[in-house]
Amino acid sequence: MKYWTRLSLIFFLFLLAGCAKEVPIIQKLAPLPAQGSCKIAVLPLINKISFPQGGAIVNKILLSELVATGRFQVFPEGDILEIYQQLLIYPLQQPNREQLEMIGGRLTPDLFLGGTILKMYEKKHADYVDTEITFVLDLYDGKSGQLLWSTYHRRLGSEYQQIMHLGRINSITALARRMSQEIIADWLEQGMIPCPE
């Protein structure tokens, strides 16, 4: 292959990589429940960031987006926290498999949705805000507490900018909502079976 042809090919691949859409990275460790993933218990997310109430914000948004699809039954946050209190689990502590089994025995969900927020960043400028969120969401079996799927997702608010300032995401809440929608859509695309309609 000639030098210039090779260089052109590399340049073309570089351009393609630039246009590539960042999608959540799903690691499938075990198959999701065969009976479907209708009932979901959203566990408090582990907060490894200094952003005030970052975990609580993402928790609320994630729960809302699952409900908003109209295809999942989501347990109220209060029910999960009540069992955490009874089992002496701190809200920022990831329950172990035995504890998940106990929570599963009480609520009988199909899946647990937990995870860790790795980065949450918001910096204001004159007319726009730089935002970034990185998190890992884990799906556990609702009976055994076994880790089934793990999803890594990282997004910047500027990635959604189209022309001028249009499309740009200027708040952590908006970015978390958009990322949650992307993840749920990806899960459904990857074979997650929601409630029968």
Place this chain on the structure above:
Amino acid sequence: MAGQLSTRKVRAKDQKSVLLRVLCLSLLIAIFSCAGIASAQSIAFFPLLDLSIDPNGINSQLTEKVRQELLKRGKILIPAEEVMHFLVRNRIRSLGKLTSYQTSLIRKELGADLVLQSTVCQIEESDTPLLSLNLQLSRTSDERIVWAQTEHLYYSDMISFLGIEDPHKLEDLYEPFFTSLFATMPEHVDLGGEPLSNLDIDTVIISPQYLRPGENVSCKIKMHNLLDEEAPQPQLIVQANGQEHPLIPDEEGYYLQTSWPAVEDAGTFLITLKATWPSGISQEGIVGSYSIDVEKPTVKLHLIGTELDGEILFSDKLIIIPKLLEPEPISRWEITVIDEEEEAIVLMGASGLMPRRITWQGKTSLGGIAPAGNYWITFTVWDRAQRESSAEAKVQFRPEPPLIVVDVNQDLDRVLVDLDNTIDTPIYFWWAKFFGEDGELLKLVQGTELPVTIELDSSPDPEYKIQCLLTARDILGNQSQQNIANLFQLSESGADGEEFSIETEWVEEF
């Protein structure tokens, strides 16, 4: 005749038309009234949890604004005072986290069909305002979340090319924000459905959670339904390790309780609650677990000090490292230091994790310095089943610096200086400097062993002053320094019993 007939026909036609109109009207009224009934679902709207303040923050101002927006959209709201009384009556201290049971109580106590919980995720009341709210609508009949929405608006989302009507304060965002927020809110919610979970457990107390074989496990459960005398009461049984244990009310009738002896085998056993209602419906759920521990912990002590003849010595700090031979979680630990009179001079302990290392600086628990001598250190741990293990070690605390005794003997043409250490701790090194009257260094001697005799080639003239600087350090790091202004004075005073000056502070200039 024909005229009368046609008049009758017209009247009959008119009557039919009136009847038809009345029928249509009543049908319309019926449709509208049905629609009216359908939209007349009452909502218990709870105050806004404001996460921008703290995890339990409340935003009263925005609560009132959202309330007004809901009323503007024709929603029927339970009066705010009744909602507040409900929160107080049921001791609900955190907003936005209602449990299924609390949602069912709202139906019972407030008569609400729906519950609306809201959270302020982000809010900024500057000239670049930001508002993001999260709403969750739950149905009280089955305690399910039926609708949820998160809306957000930042000022730059609304700025235009010409800058006309750009938002500059929070109020400027309200109109587009609330229009978008409530756009998808259902006008009518189907009030059917079955609850996600029927086991309304309030509290579970399993004690102890870690125990030895044969010990009794006690399980106390408080059910929400027990407080409601009108509700049908289920028969409750606890299952553990294949055995069934019926729950019976305690003396106060507050808890249901049962107990059973733990088996001999080690392991973790799940406790399942099985509820059977009079209707025949039964449900079970895991309420907790207990673990049986058959192994005793074994703790060992490792002391970091100076070893001499098989004993550990220290002067300023002793590092104590406890180790479990078979690592396991412990419930508490304790350390004691016993002196030669068998009195505990240090007693310290804590629950939870065992410390990786402890440093003892030779102080008592009251803060005083312990006298030099032998001490016995005992470290005790208790595992989660309260099995105990101890380890003991002896140490010698020697905080005294070397005490060098100086003896000067004058000969005809020389001066002999004898140095000896009266403290048992071996010397690591020593040095002595002798200066003449004019500051001239007469002799510098150093060594690692005492006693020693130093010979000074100087005139034993009693009028001549010889200054001596003396430093000694033992193997534990204790150090002493002496500045003897006049060696001969020391000699004379030793003979005559007069006072002489020995300076113990460091005076040599570097």
